Amino acid sequence: MKGRHTMTTTAAITAPASLGDGTRSAGERILRSALATAADNLEPLMNIYQPYVEGLANLPADGRFLLVGNHTQLAAAEVILIPYFVRQALGRQVRTLADRQFGKGGGLQASLVAAYGAIIGSPEAAATLMRADEPILVFPGGGREISKFKGEQYQLRWDNRFGFARVAIEHQYPIVTAALVGGDDVYTSLTTRTGLYGRASEWLGRRLNGRADMAMPLLRGVGPTLVPRPQRMYLRFGSPITTVRPPDLSPEDWTHRVKDDTQAQLEADLKDLQQIRCTDPYRALNPLSWRSAATPTSADTDR
Structure with a gap:
Protein backbone atom coordinates (compact mmCIF):
# COMPACT_ATOMS: atom_id res chain seq x y z
CA MET A 1 0.00 0.00 0.00
CA LYS A 2 1.36 3.41 -0.89
CA GLY A 3 2.61 5.35 2.10
CA ARG A 4 2.63 2.35 4.42
CA HIS A 5 5.98 1.80 6.08
CA THR A 6 7.05 -1.84 5.95
CA MET A 7 9.50 -3.41 8.36
CA THR A 8 12.20 -5.98 7.92
CA THR A 9 12.03 -8.32 10.87
CA THR A 10 15.08 -10.01 12.35
CA ALA A 11 15.44 -13.51 13.66
CA ALA A 12 17.51 -12.59 16.67
CA ILE A 13 18.67 -9.57 18.58
CA THR A 14 22.36 -9.37 19.38
CA ALA A 15 22.98 -8.59 23.03
CA PRO A 16 24.77 -5.33 23.78
CA ALA A 17 28.14 -5.06 25.41
CA SER A 18 27.93 -5.65 29.13
CA LEU A 19 29.18 -2.27 30.33
CA GLY A 20 28.18 -2.40 33.94
CA ASP A 21 25.31 -4.82 33.25
CA GLY A 22 26.35 -7.02 36.15
CA THR A 23 26.04 -4.15 38.58
CA ARG A 24 22.57 -3.01 37.54
CA SER A 25 19.99 -2.70 40.29
CA ALA A 26 16.82 -4.78 40.20
CA GLY A 27 14.88 -1.63 39.27
CA GLU A 28 17.15 -0.93 36.31
CA ARG A 29 16.85 -4.52 35.11
CA ILE A 30 13.05 -4.29 35.26
CA LEU A 31 13.07 -0.96 33.41
CA ARG A 32 15.42 -2.35 30.79
CA SER A 33 13.19 -5.36 30.21
CA ALA A 34 10.12 -3.14 29.92
CA LEU A 35 11.83 -0.79 27.46
CA ALA A 36 13.05 -3.70 25.33
CA THR A 37 9.53 -5.15 25.22
CA ALA A 38 8.09 -1.78 24.24
CA ALA A 39 10.72 -1.32 21.51
CA ASP A 40 9.92 -4.72 20.04
CA ASN A 41 6.22 -3.87 19.80
CA LEU A 42 6.31 -0.44 18.20
CA GLU A 43 5.51 -1.64 14.68
CA PRO A 44 1.72 -1.00 14.86
CA LEU A 45 2.43 2.55 16.02
CA MET A 46 5.02 3.02 13.28
CA ASN A 47 2.53 1.85 10.65
CA ILE A 48 0.13 4.59 11.77
CA TYR A 49 2.62 7.42 12.09
CA GLN A 50 4.67 6.28 9.07
CA PRO A 51 8.06 7.82 9.78
CA TYR A 52 9.73 8.63 6.47
CA VAL A 53 12.96 6.61 6.51
CA GLU A 54 15.77 6.54 3.96
CA GLY A 55 19.17 4.91 3.85
CA LEU A 56 18.81 1.71 5.88
CA ALA A 57 20.98 0.02 3.25
CA ASN A 58 23.81 2.40 4.24
CA LEU A 59 24.14 0.77 7.67
CA PRO A 60 27.21 -1.53 7.76
CA ALA A 61 25.92 -5.07 8.19
CA ASP A 62 28.48 -5.95 10.88
CA GLY A 63 27.02 -3.29 13.20
CA ARG A 64 30.40 -1.64 13.59
CA PHE A 65 29.65 2.05 13.03
CA LEU A 66 29.17 5.36 14.80
CA LEU A 67 25.84 7.08 14.20
CA VAL A 68 26.06 10.87 14.44
CA GLY A 69 22.72 12.64 14.76
CA ASN A 70 21.07 15.98 15.46
CA HIS A 71 19.01 16.74 18.52
CA THR A 72 15.54 18.27 18.10
CA GLN A 73 13.11 19.92 20.50
CA LEU A 74 11.33 16.55 20.74
CA ALA A 75 14.49 14.73 21.81
CA ALA A 76 12.61 11.50 22.49
CA ALA A 77 11.96 11.19 18.74
CA GLU A 78 15.58 10.71 17.71
CA VAL A 79 16.46 8.70 20.80
CA ILE A 80 13.66 6.22 20.02
CA LEU A 81 13.45 6.20 16.23
CA ILE A 82 17.14 5.84 15.34
CA PRO A 83 17.81 2.78 17.56
CA TYR A 84 14.44 1.29 16.57
CA PHE A 85 15.17 1.26 12.84
CA VAL A 86 18.74 0.04 13.32
CA ARG A 87 17.41 -2.78 15.45
CA GLN A 88 14.82 -3.69 12.83
CA ALA A 89 17.40 -3.62 10.04
CA LEU A 90 20.35 -5.34 11.71
CA GLY A 91 19.11 -6.98 14.89
CA ARG A 92 21.54 -4.92 16.97
CA GLN A 93 20.89 -2.65 19.93
CA VAL A 94 22.39 0.79 19.50
CA ARG A 95 24.32 2.12 22.49
CA THR A 96 23.63 5.82 22.95
CA LEU A 97 26.21 8.16 24.44
CA ALA A 98 24.12 10.43 26.65
CA ASP A 99 24.92 14.01 27.69
CA ARG A 100 26.47 14.15 31.16
CA GLN A 101 23.55 16.33 32.32
CA PHE A 102 21.17 13.36 32.01
CA GLY A 103 23.11 11.28 34.49
CA LYS A 104 23.78 13.91 37.12
CA GLY A 105 20.39 13.95 38.77
CA GLY A 106 20.29 10.28 39.70
CA GLY A 107 16.93 8.72 40.52
CA LEU A 108 14.50 7.71 37.79
CA GLN A 109 16.19 9.82 35.11
CA ALA A 110 19.56 8.11 35.56
CA SER A 111 17.88 4.71 35.79
CA LEU A 112 16.04 5.29 32.51
CA VAL A 113 19.29 6.29 30.79
CA ALA A 114 20.98 3.12 32.00
CA ALA A 115 18.00 0.88 31.28
CA TYR A 116 17.77 2.14 27.71
CA GLY A 117 21.30 0.86 27.10
CA ALA A 118 22.77 4.36 27.10
CA ILE A 119 25.88 5.39 28.95
CA ILE A 120 27.19 8.82 29.87
CA GLY A 121 29.26 10.02 26.95
CA SER A 122 33.04 10.19 27.24
CA PRO A 123 35.98 9.20 25.01
CA GLU A 124 36.69 6.28 27.35
CA ALA A 125 33.12 4.99 27.16
CA ALA A 126 33.08 5.29 23.36
CA ALA A 127 36.43 3.46 23.11
CA THR A 128 35.13 0.61 25.28
CA LEU A 129 32.07 0.20 23.06
CA MET A 130 34.17 0.32 19.90
CA ARG A 131 36.50 -2.38 21.18
CA ALA A 132 33.35 -4.50 21.56
CA ASP A 133 32.26 -3.68 17.97
CA GLU A 134 28.99 -2.12 19.11
CA PRO A 135 26.83 0.25 17.03
CA ILE A 136 26.94 3.61 18.80
CA LEU A 137 24.83 6.76 18.62
CA VAL A 138 26.14 10.19 19.56
CA PHE A 139 24.80 13.74 19.38
CA PRO A 140 27.83 16.09 19.30
CA GLY A 141 25.60 19.07 20.12
CA GLY A 142 24.57 17.44 23.39
CA GLY A 143 21.67 18.65 25.50
CA ARG A 144 22.27 22.27 24.52
CA GLU A 145 21.08 21.44 20.98
CA ILE A 146 17.58 20.54 22.22
CA SER A 147 16.43 24.02 23.23
CA LYS A 148 15.81 25.95 20.01
CA PHE A 149 15.26 29.68 20.07
CA LYS A 150 13.56 31.43 17.15
CA GLY A 151 15.47 30.82 13.92
CA GLU A 152 17.59 27.94 15.29
CA GLN A 153 15.47 25.04 13.97
CA TYR A 154 17.64 22.21 12.58
CA GLN A 155 20.85 24.10 13.27
CA LEU A 156 23.77 22.10 14.65
CA ARG A 157 25.50 23.53 17.72
CA TRP A 158 28.76 21.59 17.58
CA ASP A 159 31.22 24.48 17.86
CA ASN A 160 34.65 22.86 18.31
CA ARG A 161 33.52 19.40 19.37
CA PHE A 162 35.90 16.95 17.67
CA GLY A 163 35.78 14.14 20.23
CA PHE A 164 33.52 11.85 18.19
CA ALA A 165 35.82 12.18 15.17
CA ARG A 166 38.98 11.49 17.18
CA VAL A 167 37.70 8.31 18.79
CA ALA A 168 36.21 7.05 15.50
CA ILE A 169 39.55 7.61 13.75
CA GLU A 170 41.46 5.90 16.54
CA HIS A 171 39.35 2.76 16.14
CA GLN A 172 38.79 3.12 12.37
CA TYR A 173 35.04 3.20 12.99
CA PRO A 174 33.01 4.37 9.98
CA ILE A 175 30.61 7.23 10.65
CA VAL A 176 26.98 7.17 9.48
CA THR A 177 24.97 10.38 9.81
CA ALA A 178 21.39 10.15 11.06
CA ALA A 179 19.44 13.28 10.12
CA LEU A 180 16.00 13.76 11.68
CA VAL A 181 13.44 16.39 10.70
CA GLY A 182 10.07 16.90 12.40
CA GLY A 183 11.07 17.25 16.03
CA ASP A 184 11.78 20.97 15.74
CA ASP A 185 8.28 21.58 14.35
CA VAL A 186 6.31 20.37 17.38
CA TYR A 187 6.85 23.75 19.07
CA PRO A 228 3.27 19.35 21.11
CA ARG A 229 1.83 19.63 17.61
CA PRO A 230 1.43 16.29 15.78
CA GLN A 231 4.25 15.99 13.27
CA ARG A 232 5.52 13.25 11.00
CA MET A 233 9.21 12.40 11.41
CA TYR A 234 11.72 12.23 8.53
CA LEU A 235 14.90 10.21 9.04
CA ARG A 236 17.83 9.64 6.70
CA PHE A 237 20.90 7.47 7.27
CA GLY A 238 23.74 8.84 5.15
CA SER A 239 26.45 7.01 3.24
CA PRO A 240 29.27 5.80 5.53
CA ILE A 241 32.14 8.24 6.00
CA THR A 242 35.54 6.57 6.21
CA THR A 243 37.79 7.40 9.14
CA VAL A 244 40.93 5.66 7.84
CA ARG A 245 43.54 8.41 7.61
CA PRO A 246 45.25 8.92 4.25
CA PRO A 247 49.07 9.08 4.50
CA ASP A 248 49.28 12.63 3.13
CA LEU A 249 47.31 14.18 6.02
CA SER A 250 48.42 14.80 9.59
CA PRO A 251 46.31 13.31 12.41
CA GLU A 252 45.03 16.76 13.38
CA ASP A 253 44.14 17.75 9.81
CA TRP A 254 42.36 14.42 9.32
CA THR A 255 40.36 14.88 12.53
CA HIS A 256 39.17 18.28 11.29
CA ARG A 257 38.34 16.81 7.88
CA VAL A 258 36.25 13.97 9.32
CA LYS A 259 34.39 16.34 11.65
CA ASP A 260 33.72 18.86 8.88
CA ASP A 261 32.63 16.18 6.38
CA THR A 262 30.26 14.66 8.95
CA GLN A 263 28.73 18.02 9.79
CA ALA A 264 28.39 18.99 6.12
CA GLN A 265 26.65 15.72 5.23
CA LEU A 266 24.27 15.96 8.17
CA GLU A 267 23.40 19.58 7.36
CA ALA A 268 22.78 18.72 3.69
CA ASP A 269 20.48 15.84 4.65
CA LEU A 270 18.56 18.04 7.09
CA LYS A 271 18.01 20.56 4.29
CA ASP A 272 16.83 17.85 1.87
CA LEU A 273 14.43 16.35 4.41
CA GLN A 274 12.92 19.76 5.15
CA GLN A 275 12.20 20.16 1.43
CA ILE A 276 10.55 16.74 1.34
CA ARG A 277 8.51 17.65 4.40
CA CYS A 278 7.28 20.90 2.81
CA THR A 279 5.52 19.02 0.00
CA ASP A 280 4.28 16.07 2.07
CA PRO A 281 0.50 16.23 2.66
CA TYR A 282 0.86 13.91 5.67
CA ARG A 283 3.44 16.09 7.49
CA ALA A 284 0.92 17.09 10.19
CA LEU A 285 -0.40 13.50 10.49
CA ASN A 286 -3.75 14.39 8.94
CA PRO A 287 -5.55 11.01 8.67
CA LEU A 288 -7.16 12.11 5.38
CA SER A 289 -3.67 12.35 3.84
CA TRP A 290 -2.41 9.03 5.20
CA ARG A 291 -2.58 7.21 1.86
CA SER A 292 -0.79 9.98 -0.02
CA ALA A 293 2.15 10.32 2.41
CA ALA A 294 5.51 10.91 0.77
CA THR A 295 7.63 7.76 0.48
CA PRO A 296 11.32 7.28 -0.35
CA THR A 297 11.93 6.86 -4.07
CA SER A 298 14.68 4.26 -3.60
CA ALA A 299 14.37 0.72 -2.30
CA ASP A 300 16.92 1.23 0.46
CA THR A 301 14.29 1.29 3.19
CA ASP A 302 14.36 -2.52 3.12
CA ARG A 303 17.40 -4.65 3.80
Missing part, protein backbone atom coordinates in the same frame (compact mmCIF):
# COMPACT_ATOMS: atom_id res chain seq x y z
CA THR A 188 7.16 27.35 17.92
CA SER A 189 9.90 29.35 19.62
CA LEU A 190 8.66 32.81 20.58
CA THR A 191 11.95 34.34 21.71
CA THR A 192 15.42 34.86 20.24
CA ARG A 193 18.64 33.91 22.00
CA THR A 194 19.97 37.46 21.79
CA GLY A 195 16.76 39.10 23.05
CA LEU A 196 16.06 40.19 26.61
CA TYR A 197 14.40 36.91 27.58
CA GLY A 198 17.14 34.83 25.93
CA ARG A 199 19.91 36.68 27.76
CA ALA A 200 18.04 36.39 31.05
CA SER A 201 17.59 32.65 30.48
CA GLU A 202 21.32 32.26 29.83
CA TRP A 203 22.09 34.16 33.04
CA LEU A 204 19.75 31.90 34.99
CA GLY A 205 21.37 28.83 33.46
CA ARG A 206 24.79 29.99 34.59
CA ARG A 207 23.47 30.56 38.11
CA LEU A 208 21.72 27.18 38.35
CA ASN A 209 24.16 24.81 36.67
CA GLY A 210 27.05 26.85 35.36
CA ARG A 211 25.97 26.45 31.72
CA ALA A 212 24.63 29.37 29.73
CA ASP A 213 24.21 27.09 26.69
CA MET A 214 21.28 25.31 28.38
CA ALA A 215 19.00 28.38 28.21
CA MET A 216 15.31 27.68 27.58
CA PRO A 217 13.17 29.67 25.10
CA LEU A 218 9.49 30.51 25.45
CA LEU A 219 7.52 27.96 23.43
CA ARG A 220 4.00 27.17 22.30
CA GLY A 221 2.60 24.02 20.78
CA VAL A 222 -1.06 23.44 19.93
CA GLY A 223 -2.57 26.92 20.14
CA PRO A 224 -1.17 28.74 23.19
CA THR A 225 -0.45 25.50 25.07
CA LEU A 226 2.67 23.38 25.53
CA VAL A 227 0.96 20.34 24.00
Whole structure:
Protein backbone atom coordinates (compact mmCIF):
# COMPACT_ATOMS: atom_id res chain seq x y z
CA MET A 1 0.00 0.00 0.00
CA LYS A 2 1.36 3.41 -0.89
CA GLY A 3 2.61 5.35 2.10
CA ARG A 4 2.63 2.35 4.42
CA HIS A 5 5.98 1.80 6.08
CA THR A 6 7.05 -1.84 5.95
CA MET A 7 9.50 -3.41 8.36
CA THR A 8 12.20 -5.98 7.92
CA THR A 9 12.03 -8.32 10.87
CA THR A 10 15.08 -10.01 12.35
CA ALA A 11 15.44 -13.51 13.66
CA ALA A 12 17.51 -12.59 16.67
CA ILE A 13 18.67 -9.57 18.58
CA THR A 14 22.36 -9.37 19.38
CA ALA A 15 22.98 -8.59 23.03
CA PRO A 16 24.77 -5.33 23.78
CA ALA A 17 28.14 -5.06 25.41
CA SER A 18 27.93 -5.65 29.13
CA LEU A 19 29.18 -2.27 30.33
CA GLY A 20 28.18 -2.40 33.94
CA ASP A 21 25.31 -4.82 33.25
CA GLY A 22 26.35 -7.02 36.15
CA THR A 23 26.04 -4.15 38.58
CA ARG A 24 22.57 -3.01 37.54
CA SER A 25 19.99 -2.70 40.29
CA ALA A 26 16.82 -4.78 40.20
CA GLY A 27 14.88 -1.63 39.27
CA GLU A 28 17.15 -0.93 36.31
CA ARG A 29 16.85 -4.52 35.11
CA ILE A 30 13.05 -4.29 35.26
CA LEU A 31 13.07 -0.96 33.41
CA ARG A 32 15.42 -2.35 30.79
CA SER A 33 13.19 -5.36 30.21
CA ALA A 34 10.12 -3.14 29.92
CA LEU A 35 11.83 -0.79 27.46
CA ALA A 36 13.05 -3.70 25.33
CA THR A 37 9.53 -5.15 25.22
CA ALA A 38 8.09 -1.78 24.24
CA ALA A 39 10.72 -1.32 21.51
CA ASP A 40 9.92 -4.72 20.04
CA ASN A 41 6.22 -3.87 19.80
CA LEU A 42 6.31 -0.44 18.20
CA GLU A 43 5.51 -1.64 14.68
CA PRO A 44 1.72 -1.00 14.86
CA LEU A 45 2.43 2.55 16.02
CA MET A 46 5.02 3.02 13.28
CA ASN A 47 2.53 1.85 10.65
CA ILE A 48 0.13 4.59 11.77
CA TYR A 49 2.62 7.42 12.09
CA GLN A 50 4.67 6.28 9.07
CA PRO A 51 8.06 7.82 9.78
CA TYR A 52 9.73 8.63 6.47
CA VAL A 53 12.96 6.61 6.51
CA GLU A 54 15.77 6.54 3.96
CA GLY A 55 19.17 4.91 3.85
CA LEU A 56 18.81 1.71 5.88
CA ALA A 57 20.98 0.02 3.25
CA ASN A 58 23.81 2.40 4.24
CA LEU A 59 24.14 0.77 7.67
CA PRO A 60 27.21 -1.53 7.76
CA ALA A 61 25.92 -5.07 8.19
CA ASP A 62 28.48 -5.95 10.88
CA GLY A 63 27.02 -3.29 13.20
CA ARG A 64 30.40 -1.64 13.59
CA PHE A 65 29.65 2.05 13.03
CA LEU A 66 29.17 5.36 14.80
CA LEU A 67 25.84 7.08 14.20
CA VAL A 68 26.06 10.87 14.44
CA GLY A 69 22.72 12.64 14.76
CA ASN A 70 21.07 15.98 15.46
CA HIS A 71 19.01 16.74 18.52
CA THR A 72 15.54 18.27 18.10
CA GLN A 73 13.11 19.92 20.50
CA LEU A 74 11.33 16.55 20.74
CA ALA A 75 14.49 14.73 21.81
CA ALA A 76 12.61 11.50 22.49
CA ALA A 77 11.96 11.19 18.74
CA GLU A 78 15.58 10.71 17.71
CA VAL A 79 16.46 8.70 20.80
CA ILE A 80 13.66 6.22 20.02
CA LEU A 81 13.45 6.20 16.23
CA ILE A 82 17.14 5.84 15.34
CA PRO A 83 17.81 2.78 17.56
CA TYR A 84 14.44 1.29 16.57
CA PHE A 85 15.17 1.26 12.84
CA VAL A 86 18.74 0.04 13.32
CA ARG A 87 17.41 -2.78 15.45
CA GLN A 88 14.82 -3.69 12.83
CA ALA A 89 17.40 -3.62 10.04
CA LEU A 90 20.35 -5.34 11.71
CA GLY A 91 19.11 -6.98 14.89
CA ARG A 92 21.54 -4.92 16.97
CA GLN A 93 20.89 -2.65 19.93
CA VAL A 94 22.39 0.79 19.50
CA ARG A 95 24.32 2.12 22.49
CA THR A 96 23.63 5.82 22.95
CA LEU A 97 26.21 8.16 24.44
CA ALA A 98 24.12 10.43 26.65
CA ASP A 99 24.92 14.01 27.69
CA ARG A 100 26.47 14.15 31.16
CA GLN A 101 23.55 16.33 32.32
CA PHE A 102 21.17 13.36 32.01
CA GLY A 103 23.11 11.28 34.49
CA LYS A 104 23.78 13.91 37.12
CA GLY A 105 20.39 13.95 38.77
CA GLY A 106 20.29 10.28 39.70
CA GLY A 107 16.93 8.72 40.52
CA LEU A 108 14.50 7.71 37.79
CA GLN A 109 16.19 9.82 35.11
CA ALA A 110 19.56 8.11 35.56
CA SER A 111 17.88 4.71 35.79
CA LEU A 112 16.04 5.29 32.51
CA VAL A 113 19.29 6.29 30.79
CA ALA A 114 20.98 3.12 32.00
CA ALA A 115 18.00 0.88 31.28
CA TYR A 116 17.77 2.14 27.71
CA GLY A 117 21.30 0.86 27.10
CA ALA A 118 22.77 4.36 27.10
CA ILE A 119 25.88 5.39 28.95
CA ILE A 120 27.19 8.82 29.87
CA GLY A 121 29.26 10.02 26.95
CA SER A 122 33.04 10.19 27.24
CA PRO A 123 35.98 9.20 25.01
CA GLU A 124 36.69 6.28 27.35
CA ALA A 125 33.12 4.99 27.16
CA ALA A 126 33.08 5.29 23.36
CA ALA A 127 36.43 3.46 23.11
CA THR A 128 35.13 0.61 25.28
CA LEU A 129 32.07 0.20 23.06
CA MET A 130 34.17 0.32 19.90
CA ARG A 131 36.50 -2.38 21.18
CA ALA A 132 33.35 -4.50 21.56
CA ASP A 133 32.26 -3.68 17.97
CA GLU A 134 28.99 -2.12 19.11
CA PRO A 135 26.83 0.25 17.03
CA ILE A 136 26.94 3.61 18.80
CA LEU A 137 24.83 6.76 18.62
CA VAL A 138 26.14 10.19 19.56
CA PHE A 139 24.80 13.74 19.38
CA PRO A 140 27.83 16.09 19.30
CA GLY A 141 25.60 19.07 20.12
CA GLY A 142 24.57 17.44 23.39
CA GLY A 143 21.67 18.65 25.50
CA ARG A 144 22.27 22.27 24.52
CA GLU A 145 21.08 21.44 20.98
CA ILE A 146 17.58 20.54 22.22
CA SER A 147 16.43 24.02 23.23
CA LYS A 148 15.81 25.95 20.01
CA PHE A 149 15.26 29.68 20.07
CA LYS A 150 13.56 31.43 17.15
CA GLY A 151 15.47 30.82 13.92
CA GLU A 152 17.59 27.94 15.29
CA GLN A 153 15.47 25.04 13.97
CA TYR A 154 17.64 22.21 12.58
CA GLN A 155 20.85 24.10 13.27
CA LEU A 156 23.77 22.10 14.65
CA ARG A 157 25.50 23.53 17.72
CA TRP A 158 28.76 21.59 17.58
CA ASP A 159 31.22 24.48 17.86
CA ASN A 160 34.65 22.86 18.31
CA ARG A 161 33.52 19.40 19.37
CA PHE A 162 35.90 16.95 17.67
CA GLY A 163 35.78 14.14 20.23
CA PHE A 164 33.52 11.85 18.19
CA ALA A 165 35.82 12.18 15.17
CA ARG A 166 38.98 11.49 17.18
CA VAL A 167 37.70 8.31 18.79
CA ALA A 168 36.21 7.05 15.50
CA ILE A 169 39.55 7.61 13.75
CA GLU A 170 41.46 5.90 16.54
CA HIS A 171 39.35 2.76 16.14
CA GLN A 172 38.79 3.12 12.37
CA TYR A 173 35.04 3.20 12.99
CA PRO A 174 33.01 4.37 9.98
CA ILE A 175 30.61 7.23 10.65
CA VAL A 176 26.98 7.17 9.48
CA THR A 177 24.97 10.38 9.81
CA ALA A 178 21.39 10.15 11.06
CA ALA A 179 19.44 13.28 10.12
CA LEU A 180 16.00 13.76 11.68
CA VAL A 181 13.44 16.39 10.70
CA GLY A 182 10.07 16.90 12.40
CA GLY A 183 11.07 17.25 16.03
CA ASP A 184 11.78 20.97 15.74
CA ASP A 185 8.28 21.58 14.35
CA VAL A 186 6.31 20.37 17.38
CA TYR A 187 6.85 23.75 19.07
CA THR A 188 7.16 27.35 17.92
CA SER A 189 9.90 29.35 19.62
CA LEU A 190 8.66 32.81 20.58
CA THR A 191 11.95 34.34 21.71
CA THR A 192 15.42 34.86 20.24
CA ARG A 193 18.64 33.91 22.00
CA THR A 194 19.97 37.46 21.79
CA GLY A 195 16.76 39.10 23.05
CA LEU A 196 16.06 40.19 26.61
CA TYR A 197 14.40 36.91 27.58
CA GLY A 198 17.14 34.83 25.93
CA ARG A 199 19.91 36.68 27.76
CA ALA A 200 18.04 36.39 31.05
CA SER A 201 17.59 32.65 30.48
CA GLU A 202 21.32 32.26 29.83
CA TRP A 203 22.09 34.16 33.04
CA LEU A 204 19.75 31.90 34.99
CA GLY A 205 21.37 28.83 33.46
CA ARG A 206 24.79 29.99 34.59
CA ARG A 207 23.47 30.56 38.11
CA LEU A 208 21.72 27.18 38.35
CA ASN A 209 24.16 24.81 36.67
CA GLY A 210 27.05 26.85 35.36
CA ARG A 211 25.97 26.45 31.72
CA ALA A 212 24.63 29.37 29.73
CA ASP A 213 24.21 27.09 26.69
CA MET A 214 21.28 25.31 28.38
CA ALA A 215 19.00 28.38 28.21
CA MET A 216 15.31 27.68 27.58
CA PRO A 217 13.17 29.67 25.10
CA LEU A 218 9.49 30.51 25.45
CA LEU A 219 7.52 27.96 23.43
CA ARG A 220 4.00 27.17 22.30
CA GLY A 221 2.60 24.02 20.78
CA VAL A 222 -1.06 23.44 19.93
CA GLY A 223 -2.57 26.92 20.14
CA PRO A 224 -1.17 28.74 23.19
CA THR A 225 -0.45 25.50 25.07
CA LEU A 226 2.67 23.38 25.53
CA VAL A 227 0.96 20.34 24.00
CA PRO A 228 3.27 19.35 21.11
CA ARG A 229 1.83 19.63 17.61
CA PRO A 230 1.43 16.29 15.78
CA GLN A 231 4.25 15.99 13.27
CA ARG A 232 5.52 13.25 11.00
CA MET A 233 9.21 12.40 11.41
CA TYR A 234 11.72 12.23 8.53
CA LEU A 235 14.90 10.21 9.04
CA ARG A 236 17.83 9.64 6.70
CA PHE A 237 20.90 7.47 7.27
CA GLY A 238 23.74 8.84 5.15
CA SER A 239 26.45 7.01 3.24
CA PRO A 240 29.27 5.80 5.53
CA ILE A 241 32.14 8.24 6.00
CA THR A 242 35.54 6.57 6.21
CA THR A 243 37.79 7.40 9.14
CA VAL A 244 40.93 5.66 7.84
CA ARG A 245 43.54 8.41 7.61
CA PRO A 246 45.25 8.92 4.25
CA PRO A 247 49.07 9.08 4.50
CA ASP A 248 49.28 12.63 3.13
CA LEU A 249 47.31 14.18 6.02
CA SER A 250 48.42 14.80 9.59
CA PRO A 251 46.31 13.31 12.41
CA GLU A 252 45.03 16.76 13.38
CA ASP A 253 44.14 17.75 9.81
CA TRP A 254 42.36 14.42 9.32
CA THR A 255 40.36 14.88 12.53
CA HIS A 256 39.17 18.28 11.29
CA ARG A 257 38.34 16.81 7.88
CA VAL A 258 36.25 13.97 9.32
CA LYS A 259 34.39 16.34 11.65
CA ASP A 260 33.72 18.86 8.88
CA ASP A 261 32.63 16.18 6.38
CA THR A 262 30.26 14.66 8.95
CA GLN A 263 28.73 18.02 9.79
CA ALA A 264 28.39 18.99 6.12
CA GLN A 265 26.65 15.72 5.23
CA LEU A 266 24.27 15.96 8.17
CA GLU A 267 23.40 19.58 7.36
CA ALA A 268 22.78 18.72 3.69
CA ASP A 269 20.48 15.84 4.65
CA LEU A 270 18.56 18.04 7.09
CA LYS A 271 18.01 20.56 4.29
CA ASP A 272 16.83 17.85 1.87
CA LEU A 273 14.43 16.35 4.41
CA GLN A 274 12.92 19.76 5.15
CA GLN A 275 12.20 20.16 1.43
CA ILE A 276 10.55 16.74 1.34
CA ARG A 277 8.51 17.65 4.40
CA CYS A 278 7.28 20.90 2.81
CA THR A 279 5.52 19.02 0.00
CA ASP A 280 4.28 16.07 2.07
CA PRO A 281 0.50 16.23 2.66
CA TYR A 282 0.86 13.91 5.67
CA ARG A 283 3.44 16.09 7.49
CA ALA A 284 0.92 17.09 10.19
CA LEU A 285 -0.40 13.50 10.49
CA ASN A 286 -3.75 14.39 8.94
CA PRO A 287 -5.55 11.01 8.67
CA LEU A 288 -7.16 12.11 5.38
CA SER A 289 -3.67 12.35 3.84
CA TRP A 290 -2.41 9.03 5.20
CA ARG A 291 -2.58 7.21 1.86
CA SER A 292 -0.79 9.98 -0.02
CA ALA A 293 2.15 10.32 2.41
CA ALA A 294 5.51 10.91 0.77
CA THR A 295 7.63 7.76 0.48
CA PRO A 296 11.32 7.28 -0.35
CA THR A 297 11.93 6.86 -4.07
CA SER A 298 14.68 4.26 -3.60
CA ALA A 299 14.37 0.72 -2.30
CA ASP A 300 16.92 1.23 0.46
CA THR A 301 14.29 1.29 3.19
CA ASP A 302 14.36 -2.52 3.12
CA ARG A 303 17.40 -4.65 3.80
